[in-house]
Amino acid sequence: MALTPMMQQYFTIKENYQDCILFYRLGDFYEMFFDDAELASKELELVLTGRDCGLEERAPMCGIPYHAASGYIGKLIQKGYKVAICEQVEDPKEAKGIVKRDVIKIITPGTFLDDNFLDKGSNNYIMAVTAGKDRYGLAFCDISTGEFQGTVIPLTSTALDNELSKFMPKEVVVSEDSTGDELAQRWKVLVNVRSVEEAVDSGNVQSYFKSFSGGYNGVVASACSLLLSYLEETQKTALSNLTHLEIYNTEDAMALDLNTRKNLELMENIVDKTRRGTLLWVLDESRTTMGARNLRRWMEAPLINRELIMRRLDAVDAIYSNLNLLEDLREALVGVYDIERIVSKIALKSVNPKEMITLRNSLSKLPAVKELLALVNYGELSRLHKKMDVLEDIHTLLDASIRTDAPMTMKEGEIIKDGYHREVDELRDIRHNGKRWIAELEQKEKEFTGIKSLKIGFNKVFGYYIEISKSNYSNIPEGRYVRKQTLANAERYITQELKEMEDKILGAEEKLNDLEYRLFAEIRDTIEVHVERLKNTARIIADIDCYQALAKVARDQGYVKPEFTGDGSIRIREGRHPVVEKMMQKGEFVSNDLTMDQKGESFLIITGPNMAGKSTYMRQTALICLMAQIGSFVPAKKAELSVCDRIFTRIGASDDLAGGKSTFMVEMSEVSDILLHATGQSLIILDEVGRGTSTYDGLSIAWAVIEYILKEIPGAKTLFATHYHELTALEGQLPGVKNYSVLVREVGKSIAFLRKIVPGGADESYGIEVARLAGLPKELLQRAKEILLRLEKKDHRTAEPVLEKPAKKGDLQLGLFDFEKESFLEKIQTLDVLNMTPMEAMMTLHQLHAEAKELN
Structure with a gap:
């Protein structure tokens, strides 16, 4: 059996697009066949049917209405597929045989333009x-x-x-x-x-x-x-x-590797992969989608040129210092939509009339923005004011030509404003008067026939018709109507008068729609000539939006303008973590100072228990430096910084099982990459280096890493958190090493993390006490204390077994606090000795003696 001509055409086209799902236009539907149909029906939950194609078996087929295609295409693109759009490329009226078809566009994840599926605040690269x-x-x-x-x-x-x-x-x-x-x-x-x-x-x-x-x-x-x-x-x-x-x-620009972006949670929260809890979440007070994308780009590539950094900081400062300017700018930017993406649609000839109106509305806001910039007659804002083109000619064209209520579709008319084009007005008048004439004719026929239910209708197949219900057939005047269509309960007729008016109305309607489409294309092409002007203005608006956003955050969160020195030092007074602070109640966050330079204090070893705030302290230092270099004010009382060429972080435990790398191998690979690429102007954050292997191996590696950084990367500012307390002995032995620790205090029966970083090393990690706070069983914690005591008394690597029998109470490690002894002492302290009878005193003493023996 031979394929039908249509299926022959389908296979010829599909041959060139094997890696795409082919949307093949048939009438008002896009159809998919064979493998494409089976795949699309599964991914889009469509009913799979079949079609005779000339083969022994019917071709698997499914389809979607062409006017609803965008949503279906978006779902396929989000799943990583490519879609080839195959349309008719000749007028069916002029076709000889089957209508010619060809692929007019291939839509892929990297070329998709549908705003309903694109992230407005992110680029689609x-x-x-x-x-x-x-x-x-x-x-x-x-x-x-x-x-x-x-x-x-x-x-x-x-x-x-x-x-x-x-x-x-x-x-x-x-x-x-x-x-x-x-x-x-x-x-x-x-x-x-x-x-x-x-x-x-x-x-x-x-x-x-x-x-x-x-x-x-x-x-x-x-x-x-x-x-x-x-x-x-x-x-x-x-x-x-x-x-x-x-x-x-x-x-x-400042180099930020994959691990640093992830560990600092710049754009994505490590836990749930959302934006909440990230630096972007804190800083993004933008009013436009262009500004949101621009801020993201700034954060992806912080500046390392001091002059450019100060230019941005001065622009933020100018808005920060003028509350009225800040509020007015935020108000003016509210109505500015995504000029960048609309302009691209104009250039790619995929813009619709509704988007043209959006562009017009956006351009109408530009003069007010420029007037506000004129209030600042210096620096970056003054430069943007001079460069800003308010595109008045384009706004005038759009305002005069496109109807405010223009539809999204382009081929159904109602696009061009009255008064813009003479022929459009004439055709529109014919159509309007023709419809009024139809209404008048309907009333006249009702009166003539006496049939009150008579109506004149229209459809695309039969045109205009007079419809009379079955119960009124006897009232139809003989010879007046010509039957056009028979329905179950009615008949449809035409008259010579109605036919003549139909030709006139439909001719005007078709001509009007074609003319409006041609005029819209002309307007689009006229604007396309000015793509570069539009893009330049969009970039300026994006910059202005970023400056006001950073000024808004600085005012709301109490940030200060950082200063940049040339001596390679970092001095932060009362620094705070921008994300943690925002997620806490106002005033709860404990601020900390930091002083580092390239000689005396270039390497800080930070000790203290888990959960005490070491990681937060290190991360906030990195974030403060990064924020300053994108042009943002920073969360501190005062910040004197030096430009960092790179920020490196090695935090947390992760593996790459698919790549054959264990947790420790991943850790060592990350450390290796840092040591290979860091310079004397870099900021390095290292957390728990060496913890993925045995104690002595890990300690040795951590020690050697410290020595290597100090010797081979002199000047690199490093924050090094560790539980290896032995490393605190390096202060005084290696130049540049300083010890810091996190204050921890006992409050009643609980640990209090004071979150305060102070000079000096910690003596204990208090891991068992932290485990107690986490809710581990009491008997487990008791046994852990026993094991810890024995391990601290002997080399645990010897062949002698650890704890052949449970240790006595008296052999236990003296923890941060001893709950049973504490309870015993409290009981003694609360005794009312003076009011006891001799017998009560003797019995109490006997009870206390027994409890004391238990404690020993």
């Missing part, structure tokens, strides 16, 4: 990777905003992971010689492999980017070209929203 002899070339693009960046990095998986963690691409395009399979497995992203020889074209890059920052060549040019060719292949249109290529150097 797609990435390309090419490998050279000793370097990777990387290119990143967010097609929804028009951003395009490229760089080169060392040819290592660690360097690649660190850069991916900054951009978090939804899709990766790799050359055939790159590590595509490895990336797909580690990052769980859709990876597309392309032949670099076919894709790379240096002229391709130049044709898009007439100007760019920095130079580019070699592997980065290959990566940019590879990505551009893939975008052209999927979008099947000119990418006129891509106007600027930024070639960046990873060393021009």
Whole structure:
């Protein structure tokens, strides 16, 4: 049996899109067949049916209405699939045989533009990777905003992971010689492999980017070209929203590796993977989605140029110092929507009329924002004021041309304003008067026939008709009506008069819809010429929004403007952890001081029990430094800082079982990476180094790490938390080492963590007491004390068994407090000896004597 012509066409098209789910347009539906249908029916919970296709068995088939396709496509994209949209590409009226169809766009996780599925506060990046002899070339693009960046990095998986963690691409395009399979497995992203020889074209890059920052060549040019060719292949249109290529150097910003981003919880909470409880959650007081994305970019790449840092801090300070300006800016920015993404849709010809009205409304807010900037006549805000283009001509065009109540669809009319175009007004008048004429005709026919239920209706198949119910057939005047359609309980008729008016009305309706669509396309294309102007203004609005957001947070949380010194020191007075503080009741957080320099106190060894606040203290130091270098005020009474080129953290326990790495192996790999890349200007946070192995092995490694940092990375400022109290002996032996500990006190029968960091080392870790607070059984804690005593009295590695029999009460370690003795003493202290009779005294003494023997 031979395939039907339609199925032959389907297979011919599908052959070129094997890696996509093909949405094949049939009438008002997108249909899927065979494997695509079975997959889509499962993922979208659609009913799987069948269709005769010329083969012995019916073709599995499922479909969706074309007007509801966006939601279904979004679900598939979120699951990591690619969707090819196949449309009719010729007018069915002019087709000879089957209507020609072709794929007009491929939608992928990295090229999706539907606002209902995109995170408004995050970029949606797609990435390309090419490998050279000793370097990777990387290119990143967010097609929804028009951003395009490229760089080169060392040819290592660690360097690649660190850069991916900054951009978090939804899709990766790799050359055939790159590590595509490895990336797909580690990052769980859709990876597309392309032949670099076919894709790379240096002229391709130049044709898009007439100007760019920095130079580019070699592997980065290959990566940019590879990505551009893939975008052209999927979008099947000119990418006129891509106007600027930024070639960046990873060393021009503070480097934050994957572990540091995770450990400091900059964007994502470690526990539940949400934004709550992160630094971004604290700082994001933005009023626009453009500002929210911009703040995220600032946090991903803190500045290391002191002049640029101070420029941002001064801008925040100008708004912070003027409460009226801050409140007015926040109010003015409320109505500014996502200009960046609307502009990209204009360039990609996917914008709808409703979004044009949104753009118009956003542009109407710009003059007020510019007027507010004029109040600050110095620094960064003054520069932004001078550069800001309020785009009055574009606003005027949109205000004059697009109806305020314009629909989302483009081919059903009601887009163009009355008075904008003469022919639109004429056709609209015909349509309006024609409908009024229809209403008048209906009333006239009711009066003529005496049939009160008579009505004139319309549908797309039969046009206008006069409908008369079955019970009124006897009242139909003979020879007046021509039967058009028979229904179960009615007949539909047409008259010559109604037919003539139908031709006039429908002709005007069709012409009007076509004309409005053409005019809308002209308006869109006119605005497309000004894409670069629109993008520049959007970037300025994003910067202004970030400055006011940081000023708002500083006022609300009591932050101060940091100062930057050139002596390599960090001096923080009453520093606080921004996230922990916000999650606590106001005034509950215990602040702490910190002083470090590159000589006398460059290495702080911090001891104390678990839960006492060591980790919080170290993290807050890192966050304060990072916040200052993005241009934010910081949570402290005063902060004098030096610019850090990198922040490293080694905190917590984790494994990589899939990669064959134990917890201790992961820990050592992270420490190794820190020691390899840290410099004298770096800030290093190390928590419990060596705890993943035996005591003496771990202690030896921790000791050696301290010596290595002090010797090989002089000047690196390091916070080192540990339970190896033996390391506190290094103070005085190694230059730069200072001991600090967390104050702990007994309050009644409980431990009080005072959260205060003080000079000197801790003598105890109080682990058993912390275990008691966690609720471990009393008998277990008792036994732990016995074992601890014996371990402290002898070398636990000897062959002699530990505790052949339970220890006596008197052999126990003197803990932070002894509950039974404490209870005994309390009982004695409360005795009312003077009011006892001799007999009562004797009996009480006998009881106390017995209890005392039990305690021993």
